[in-house]
Amino acid sequence: MELTPDLQEDFDIVVRRNPGEAEFHQAVREVLESLGPVVSKRPEYGEMGIIPRICEPNKQIIFKVNWQDDRGRVHTNRGFRVQFNSALGPYKGGLRFHPSVYLGIIKFLGFEQIFKNALTGMPIGGGKGGSDFDPKGKSDNEIMRFCQSFMTELAGHIGHDIDVPAGDIGVGTREIGYMFGQYKKLTGRYESGVLTGKGLDWGGSRARTEATGYGTVFFAEEMLKLTGESFDGKKVVVSGSGNVALYALEKVNQLGGTVVAMSDSSGYIVDEKGIDLAQMQELKETRRGRIGEYAEANASARFVPQGMIWDVPCEIALPCATQNELNIGGARALIANGCTLVAEGANMPSTPDAIRAFRANDVRFAPGKAANAGGVATSALEMQQNASRDSWSFEHTEERLHDIMVGIHERCWATAEEYGAPGDYVLGANIAGFIRMADTMMALGVI
Template sequence: MDVTEHVESVYAELRRRDPGESEFHQAAAEVLHDLEPALRKHPEYVDARIVERLCEPERQLVFRIPWTDDRGEVRVNRGFRVEFSSALGPYKGGLRFHPSVDLGTVKFLGFEQIFKNALTGMPLGGGKGGADFDPKGKSDGEIMRFCQSFMTELHRSLGEHTDVPAGDIGVGSREIGYLFGQYKRITNRHEAGTLTGKSVAWGGSHVRTEATGYGVVYFLQEMLATRGRSLEGQRVVVSGSGNVAIYAVEKASALGATVLACSDSVGYLVDEDGIDPELLKEIREVRGQRLPAYAEARPNARFVESGSVFDVPCDVALPCATQNELNREHALTLVKNEVFAVAEGANMPCTAEAIEAFREAGVLFGPGKAANAGGVATSALEMQQNASRETWTFERAEERLATIMRDVHARCRATAESYGGASHDYVFGANIAGFLRTADAMVAQGLV
């Protein structure tokens, strides 16, 4: 069978069977395009129909979530969990609570998670979940009742050796606490490893809160080193101002960069003196305020309500907000302003056209499945600590995170070279490296 025709037929069938799931189509297209060299070298993967099997989740759960608001009125949301691949270990991936969540969103995230988890070298399968619930503006009581209803349905599918959710957008340590409490109550088991992202006080890991933001900066540091650069003196722009963005700002600043700008849903903040990570955390995490409050507190800071944060000239851009936030127009603006490197802190924040523009311009580009793998890697470290009934120090956990991100970077470069690509083509290297590790396990385990 011709490999190109095989890949094209898989993608065509995927689109036919899953119409309307544009984000899932986008994620699959990026991966499938890069797999042809691996499939030519390993025809046994074609014979075993590995690609077809990888593109079809092992299990898809869709369920209703009834709950009552503070007025006593009944509300109903829709919940999802896509258990995509267990070839390397239990399904692992976060839960996202946001009005935009639908099955296509969860499938794209779960598909990406397969390769991301494989790249870490940890024994983790891939999955993702969530609900079209908006925690913004809800009381703690409403969020607790929603989480309890969500877990009442989902608990049947979870377990430390089966499926291990974590947090994502809209799901932090508060939500994880409510979810775990309901799981424990229903099952009568304190299986700490069933959920990650827990508070350090009751089974969580140090650095888990910071892991994704720190990890993307560690990956960026390795990318820059291949060109004889460091973060010292680099001008950095970060999109978003949530968890990932905050800790990317913090670590980049600690390593000598000047973070000029970050954003939220209503505009972006520019601080010519460099964004103060402690003030940013105070504004966003403690006070729960928008970025204009930061601008009011700093003499050389301003908040801009129009345009894009990517209009700010910089050496490095870190998109850390949400999927498809950085399009071709943004990419061309960054290229025009002589951006040197881009690393994705969010999941698929750059469109396919934006990535193409970066590649054509020779911009170093770190895809999310590699660059933001620090979050799930530290979740695996949390599972490890839970299994051994111990808690590591912050320093030990961060050291392990840094080592894992260096290994992910090295794995991407080595794989890209060995399959005929340029060593700096991290998209190509990440896709093939994640695929190879998963495919080998699938072949070994038979037709399951």
């Protein structure tokens, strides 16, 4: 999609200032492509330089992380924290530990987080962080030593009123625990609101583990309701097999759907009877095994080590693994096999040409900044509980999560209609998030 001359100039500045950061460029362009109608209607946004200000992080923090493995060998990794925008509240966003991490990945994630957090309606700004450390194959002690070293460098930049990190790929309750312990040791304070995704015994929120996967399914459920449909009887493909994918599987099951395929970096499995949640949780959360082991234990399942999961016929697809995993080839396969709805559980998992294909073929498409906002929304609920020294029931937290996701869906739908693109969740999400951010920035002045 072509950008207006002013937006093209803004985008060219982003590319020039951030060379080689392809994912960040992609995320910025995807938002700017939606904003033409807004900036023409509200020229004051241009006069106040809102778009260049949103596209430039407030702070980019890069640091060295030294740690020692079990054999005594010292390793050096690189750590990042990009504090993008705090107009709506303290910076909020996860930490990703994965060998693919570099500054461009963290900036794309942080930029997406601005709009995602704005859509929740919660008082949280946008940020992201992580490291190129690979937790795969590491012992618990090695992971602990890395997390302690990482937090030693990060601690001076975060706080419950400044920046509140959480988990992401490669960072779960175990890693959050090691980092929280180190933060507590360094500061001498029990500041439970400084990190979210904590264990239930030390400040965590019930339903936080499930929140991103559940929220994605709740959003898709609202999309289905508009045409009088539900998940009941639907075949669903869920990419990934980590936290988001597992709890998307659980909620789809609860709503009557059947997840017939899941994946990891080694390949994917197909089980037409429906993937067994308990077995998959034991495999991935307890044994940390490879997905092919599920097929070895189930005669109804088959493992495909090569190819793409999107070849599996389904009515609903939930990409829940990583960025740019669903390309034009995958989109064409889904369309040819009769898929009618795609909701992103991961951050930017669909490439731009895949999204264009979905739109051109009337496949309902929900971008991650809307559909996967349940995780950060529940993190904000965890912050509320920490601030009041309170703990809510699972049912109460899930109800709040459901209400938030329904609200996000309503905002995206209504905004798309207002700007002449009914049913375009990409445009609706981008404009709704942008307007909340832009109006707040205008109110706070040039700072």
